[in-house]
């Protein structure tokens with residue numbers, strides 16, 4: 205259950221003030237018991253709400269809710285269709301649906317959907333992407349490639365570079381990139397990228413770029429994430445989510461425009477600046493196959509280069525994972 209009343213309660217609680225059940229009930233013309241049900245719905249979406257007898261409900265920490273105008277202002281982009289949702293299954297799926305039912309024009313690149321929460325957030329290799337309400341950033345951007353799938357080699361790496369560049373502008377230190385598209389903070393995963401192909405005509409193709417950036421994860425989330433992770437809260441910087449969203453979008457759109465013109469070649473050096481696995485002994489897992497080597501960065505197409513028995517070999521592909529050993 206998430207409806208207008210649930211949204212009103214979210215707005216009322218967002219600044220961290222106490223709101224009594226009675227007051228919330230009066231504001232929404234429903235009983236206190238019914239308010240309790242909406243509170244439970246918000247808690248189920250990952251919002252940390254507690255209650256104090258005689259005072260009412262309160263968030264454990266205030267949240268800066270996403271606002272379309274504030275994102276547009278930080279993005280400095282005037283011509284990109286941006287949509288902000290509160291709860292969706294997956295923002296990647298919402299873009300897909302929009303392309304299928306033609307509410308999103310597949311000829312125009314850049315349509316972006318942000319959501320406060322996802323109930324079916326997806327990561328790579330079929331994993332869940334834990335997406336609690338108001339805790340992080342979840343968004344997807346549509347991009348059309350006129351020259352088809354062959355023009356997208358290295359795309360997901362460019363998205364990683366865009367996110368890093370945006371975070372660097374915001375003052376975030378100690379960032380790293382892990383091939384093919386994870387962003388690290390102090391050696392732990394801060395953000396992930398899921399690039400999916402939707403329509404493939406004879407020439408062009410539609411790409412959906414989804415990204416999740418951990419901003420302020422709730423404490424209980426560590427039971428659900430199966431690898432060391434970090435969030436932006438740890439940096440100690442005072443970062444507003446709308447500012448982060450707008451800044452990332454600005455770099456993403458600009459980098460994608462450049463990528464359309466030049467391909468991955470002009471991004472190779474930038475990648476190497478942040479590649480935190482170069483020189484490390486790594487394993488590449490490709491289904492049943494495992495390859496050992498020394499990571500040597502990426503090639504001009506975005507493939508990972510491994511030094512195996514003094515021979516350089518590039519590897520590509522969606523299901524490859526990389527482990528420091």
Ligand code: BTN
Pocket residue numbers: 293294295296297322324325326327328329331333341342343344386395396397398414415416
């Ligand atoms: C990964 O590292 O496994 C990729 C994570 C990608 C998560 C984002 S959140 C927004 C978009 N919607 C999804 O369902 N997934 C991506």
